[in-house]
Amino acid sequence: MxxxxxxxxxxxxxxxxxxxxxxxxxxxxxxxxxGGRLATRYADPYQFDHGAQFFTAHDPLFADFLTELEDAEVVARWYARFAEMEHKRIIATREWDDTYVHFVGAPKMNRLGRYLxxxxxxxxxxxxxxxxxxxxxxxxxxxxxxxxxxxxxxxxxxxxxxxxxxxxxxxxxxxxxxxRMQGCFATMLGFAEPLPLPFDAALIKDADISWVSVNSSKPGRDTGFSLVVHATNKWADANLETPMDQVKAHLLAEISDVIGHDVHQADHCAIHRWRYANIERQEGxxxxxxxxxxxxxxxxxxxxxxxxxxxxxxxxxxxxxxxxx
Ligand SMILES: Cc1cc2nc3c(=O)[nH]c(=O)nc-3n(C[C@H](O)[C@H](O)[C@H](O)COP(=O)(O)OP(=O)(O)OC[C@H]3O[C@@H](n4cnc5c(N)ncnc54)[C@H](O)[C@@H]3O)c2cc1C
Structure with missing residues (x-):
């Protein structure tokens, strides 16, 4: 066959x-x-997982699969300092630990595709x-x-x-x-000096960005200080055809406002448009x-x-x- x-x-x-x-x-x-959306971009000395950020297992079949990948050192646990934010205000924090494991590809997300x-x-x-x-x-x-x-x-x-x-x-x-899938823009920022952020990963409400990762804080990343920031699906879907310089201007202003640091000064900045990024839970x-x-x-x-x-x-x-x- x-x-x-x-x-x-x-x-x-x-x-x-x-x-x-x-x-x-x-x-x-x-x-x-x-690897598809389990993706990694490079801009020496920076590295960015610009698609999937991390993954968790609810189904025992997927948990068994992750055990195989962890044994093969293709995934590792990310013990991030996690924050929930309402626009620029932190409303909750916790440290990710082994009670509910957050996995990432190691030493980068696209390692999974290569291994599999x-x-x-x-x-x-x-x-x-x-x-x-x-x-x-x-x-x-x-x-x-x-x-x-x-x-x-x-x-x-x-x-x-x-x-x-x-x-x-x-x-x-x-x-x-x-x-129908939803879109997303991933902003990739590299900095010569680390930003003193109080989190490694943040979920953001009430803004046009929904997620910030300190990519360089993930396990095995021996790279310069790098951030990956995702726009909300709603903002992305409304701006899929907006010229990239306008998308960039809006997102850099929004990121600077939310994290409280001017990111226009980043040593490296790139934006990736994901036309088909995400989808809500489906029936069937x-x-x-x-x-x-x-x-x-x-x-x-x-x-x-x-x-x-x-x-x-x-x-x-x-x-x-x-x-x-
Ligand atoms: C910005 C973003 C953030 C995300 N964050 C998370 C997260 O934090 N946690 C989480 O669990 N998930 C997250 N996801 C979702 C996760 O990445 C996906 O669920 C998963 O990777 C999808 O795998 P897949 O095989 O279904 O699709 P894909 O990985 O999209 O694979 C489909 C493949 O088909 C190829 N293809 C398409 N058309 C053709 C064609 N005509 N000919 C040849 N090849 C073709 C594409 O190139 C692609 O490689 C995120 C995704 C994005 C984009």
Missing amino acids: RIAIIGAGLSGLTAARRLRAIAEVDVFDKARGP SEGVSLHLETRITSLRQEKGWMLKDENEQLYGPYDWVICTAPPEQAVELLPSDFAHHARVSAT DAALVDTNLRLAACGDWCVQGRVESAYLSGRAAASAIEEAA
Whole structure:
């Protein structure tokens, strides 16, 4: 059996790792490296996890998976000084500890994708643009190159993009086309001298930014002092098409106001726009599988915008295909 997986994020790689026991699996990703939103950017001497910030485990299956990753030293515990803020006022603080563990990729978030793709047949910088059924599934990339035939295809692209790839007779087409993700802007700031902040991670209410991480405080980061700041999904969605210089001007002013330090003086500043960053909790199946067409769609967006959800969705897609095989 041959299976193609579109997307080398956590959901796609989780499915690939399970299914390679019963099939020949090829994973395709348009990016230069695996990991999807488990992402890291570099600007020497700074490093930024500009997508997922940390993850926690509620489901025992995900907790077991994290035990494997912790043993392999691919994830580590982040004992952050955490603050909750209302705009610029700290309203609560606590230290993260082992009673409710907050994990991060180690020594950087994109280490997970690299680890999970070891031994997986990976086609990077390969954007799949269409699927066609022809004695099995054929995939075409943006350079018109064909791959296949495959017995099954799993698509882990965000729903707004998956809907373009999946045929209209896909059994779950209506659900995919009705699902919308939210955007985000990640501001990455590097400083020659550390800022004396009273927290390593802060959740912010009543502002256009929702999150501040001192990225360099995460375990194993031997880098210059670096901050990652996320805009609220609401502000991002309203400004996805705003020119980047205006986005930058607004976010730098907002960050300076909230954290009480003028960040216009940062040694390094970059902003990444995530058009499809996050999604609220969804009802229904954790993976959308059509056993007649032998097509599946999965990803965090089937469950909730969480690393754990991506794992559970990829696993659910693989289990359904194992059962159908
Ligand atoms: C700013 C931000 C902050 C976040 N913070 C947290 C957090 O603190 N905690 C938490 O638990 N979660 C967080 N998340 C969510 C978390 O990152 C995701 O839940 C998880 O990484 C999703 O994995 P996935 O495999 O479902 O999707 P992705 O990681 O998005 O993988 C999908 C992959 O498909 C590829 N792809 C798409 N279309 C094509 C195509 N046509 N051809 C080839 N490849 C394609 C993409 O390049 C991508 O690599 C955050 C996400 C963002 C963006």
